[in-house]
Amino acid sequence: MGHEVNFEWCVMLVKVRAFASFREILGGEKELDVEEGSTIRDFLDKLAIANTRFKDEAFDESGRLRDYVSLMKNRKRIDSEEDLLTKLKEGDELAIFPPVSGG
Amino acid sequence: MIEITKEDFSIDEMIKRAKREDAGAIVTFLGTVRNDGIDRMELEAFREVLLPELEHIRDEALSRYSLKSVEIIHRIGSLHVGENIVAIVCSACHRDEAFQGCRYIIEELKKRAPIWKKEIGKNGERWVGHE
Numbered sequence: 001m002g003h004e005v006n007f008e009w010c011v012m013l014v015k016v017r018a019f020a021s022f023r024e025i026l027g028g029e030k031e032l033d034v035e036e037g038s039t040i041r042d043f044l045d046k047l048a049i050a051n052t053r054f055k056d057e058a059f060d061e062s063g064r065l066r067d068y069v070s071l072m073k074n075r076k077r078i079d080s081e082e083d084l085l086t087k088l089k090e091g092d093e094l095a096i097f098p099p100v101s102g103g
Numbered sequence: 104m105i106e107i108t109k110e111d112f113s114i115d116e117m118i119k120r121a122k123r124e125d126a127g128a129i130v131t132f133l134g135t136v137r138n139d140g141i142d143r144m145e146l147e148a149f150r151e152v153l154l155p156e157l158e159h160i161r162d163e164a165l166s167r168y169s170l171k172s173v174e175i176i177h178r179i180g181s182l183h184v185g186e187n188i189v190a191i192v193c194s195a196c197h198r199d200e201a202f203q204g205c206r207y208i209i210e211e212l213k214k215r216a217p218i219w220k221k222e223i224g225k226n227g228e229r230w231v232g233h234e
Contacts, residue, residue, distance in 0.1 A: 020219035021230050101232035102218025
């Protein structure tokens, strides 16, 4: 009983928005629960464990995020490895997409 | 005006909106679906980011090239060969600024605007720029 109450306090909802090839792999828009204190990188790892197609598309053999993967947290670009260590908060929106090709 | 739309648009209407008494030059760029052995393309956008990004690009062009006005329309959805994809109309006092401003906007849009194209043909489909 006590364990269940504790669990509810430790998860939070994060919205994922995927576009183009990543939308086809992950679905367009969904909310996922993650452990409180998770970083963007933790969240991506969780997505990769749940979806091997996403893992192959987003990460190279050494587990590094591929250069062509773009991320935005709350509509601001995540540009560096350091940014990936940013902790997520309840209600954050993480967008994932490949190189743009408009015009 | 900046617009993201599934509908086709009128370049004439854009030019009417761009005209100014103090502008002696209007340059238009129209991008259309090229026949590279495809039947059609699907375009999708991250709208909430796209609009502010296009506004930034417009504002940069207005100040860098002393443009008098800028009109941008980009379509999304399913488009067949020959259909309009994007139009940019710039007015300026003189042609140099209008040409340069229009060029700047389409080049920056291609680099920065969150829009994706998928080409669909008899031989399958592929996301452009994602080899």
